[in-house]
């Protein structure tokens with residue numbers, strides 16, 4: 001539990017969980033060679049390529065998606081090679097919640113969607129991560145960088161505690177603006193951890209988050225083939241309000257399909273390349289304000 005740990009605070013920085021999301025891969029390789037910029041007082045920051053086989057092939061994953069493998073049953077049973085890798089990672093950096101587990105794990109992702117900098121929070125009750133994400137949002141705003149928080153309270157899948165998603169960046173491509181944005185966000189995260197580690201108390205704060213509501217698939221025909229694409233008015237409009245009746249998809253023969261929801265939602269992961277196979281054109285979210293209690297190192 002990160003609020004009471006025996007120094008040094010142990011932090012892992014994962015890259016290459018998806019082998020074609022190049023900013024995280026490049027940053028982790030850079031920091032593995034020269035860790036100077038991730039050094040902080042009494043913090044042990046370990047850069048780690050989680051899926052070297054996928055990185056080698058510059059593909060999202062080789063057999064199954066590593067970022068869907070950290071399920072309780074996978075981490076207990078011996079199944080296919082990838083699950084062995086998930087278990088190995090869990091052994092090195094986990095098990096989650098155990099005294100020897102790493103205190104913070106930052107997993108670096110890229111998205112082809114126009115999401116900008118997005119921190120993915122797994123639990124609305126994780127006040128350490130909420131305080132860290134609030135700190136990052138505030139300091140990033142000072143340099144005109146908008147950083148949003150996506151709340152994805154998944155009942156079963158236990159991902160890394162802190163995930164950073166930056167886009168748009170095509171798969172297998174490295175864009176310098178996206179690379180630098182990811183690097184700056186990690187700098188702020190490390191600064192927060194160093195301050196926390198020095199005993200700084202962070203007062204209660206409220207954080208605006210976008211809670212995952214629904215996964216919307218592409219319209220498909222009877223054979224499951226996609227028959228429409230994200231409408232031009234929605235494409236690249238991640239985080240902008242989508243109101244009932246707004247255009248959502250455009251069929252290949254030119255018809256518009258409108259959003260039929262009951263109220264305004266905020267779409268994101270719009271047209272993410274990796275989600276075609278997961279039957280997901282975008283997800284809808286609802287704006288919500290979370291309150292984080294004060295935190296101070298025990």
Ligand SMILES: CC(=O)N[C@@H](CC(=O)O)C(=O)O
Nearest residue numbers: 018067109110111120163274
């Ligand atoms: C584009 C991408 O890889 N997104 C991540 C989001 C997450 O970590 O929740 C994933 O689907 O695994």
Ligand SMILES: [Zn+2]
Nearest residue numbers: 018021109110
């Ligand atoms: Zn990813």
